[in-house]
Amino acid sequence: KAGVTQTPRYLIKTRGQQVTLSCSPISGHRSVSWYQQTPGQGLQFLFEYFSETQRNKGNFPGRFSGRQFSNSRSEMNVSTLELGDSALYLCASSLSREADTQYFGPGTRLTVL
Amino acid sequence: KNEVEQSPQNLTAQEGEFITINCSYSVGISALHWLQQHPGGGIVSLFMLSSGKKKHGRLIATINIQEKHSSLHITASHPRDSAVYICAVSPPYNNNDMRFGAGTRLTVKP
Numbered sequence: 001k002a003g004v005t006q007t008p009r010y011l012i013k014t015r016g017q018q019v020t021l022s023c024s025p026i027s028g029h030r031s032v033s034w035y036q037q038t039p040g041q042g043l044q045f046l047f048e049y050f051s052e053t054q055r056n057k058g059n060f061p062g063r064f065s066g067r068q069f070s071n072s073r074s075e076m077n078v079s080t081l082e083l084g085d086s087a088l089y090l091c092a093s094s095l096s097r098e099a100d101t102q103y104f105g106p107g108t109r110l111t112v113l
Numbered sequence: 114k115n116e117v118e119q120s121p122q123n124l125t126a127q128e129g130e131f132i133t134i135n136c137s138y139s140v141g142i143s144a145l146h147w148l149q150q151h152p153g154g155g156i157v158s159l160f161m162l163s164s165g166k167k168k169h170g171r172l173i174a175t176i177n178i179q180e181k182h183s184s185l186h187i188t189a190s191h192p193r194d195s196a197v198y199i200c201a202v203s204p205p206y207n208n209n210d211m212r213f214g215a216g217t218r219l220t221v222k223p
Binding site: 031035037042044045055056058088090092094097100102103106107 | 146148153154155156157158161199201209210211212213214215216
């Protein structure tokens with residue numbers, strides 16, 4: 001069974017631009033969560049999608065948004081990029097929202113210049 | 114104060130040593146997770162615990178719900194165990210909204 005895939009793996013953008021990151025969960029997994037990892041703040045929860053609906057959102061500004069498609073694939077979007085958005089963005093999938101192991105993708109490393 | 118505290122921040126061991134990493138949390142949880150992150154960023158979920166103890170190979174994880182404390186033990190450590198180990202907790206209402214500790218960077222020398 002293929003693991004969680006994320007595209008692109010690396011991305012360089014400039015301030016003010018917007019970016020879309022993609023995550024394909026493990027086949028059969030319906031829950032997709034997104035996390036941001038920075039050297040200063042560590043890992044932080046961004047949001048979770050289940051059955052095409054955002055179920056929970058972390059403490060991030062409205063510039064961060066996402067969606068989930070009927071095949072459970074998910075995208076996250078960051079608009080009006082700031083230097084501080086430079087980070088590793090990880091997605092993780094799980095079968096359900098209940099107590100279940102999350103499987104992480106390799107991440108997308110975003111650099112904002 | 115962070116909701117999840119890990120100690121130590123950095124740990125260097127000789128191959129074969131027994132290793133313990135500690136995690137304390139201050140919130141109610143539905144589960145506690147131990148994650149492993151290798152250089153390059155990939156994260157692997159090692160354990161998910163809601164009570165007691167779990168073992169997988171040379172790794173053992175324990176949790177004490179009353180004391181809000183968990184430990185990750187590595188027996189007979191090996192250089193390939195070198196990684197960052199991260200403790201994370203899930204709140205009672207949503208397993209997938211994880212709150213993370215800062216991580217413990219483990220280096221095992223041959």
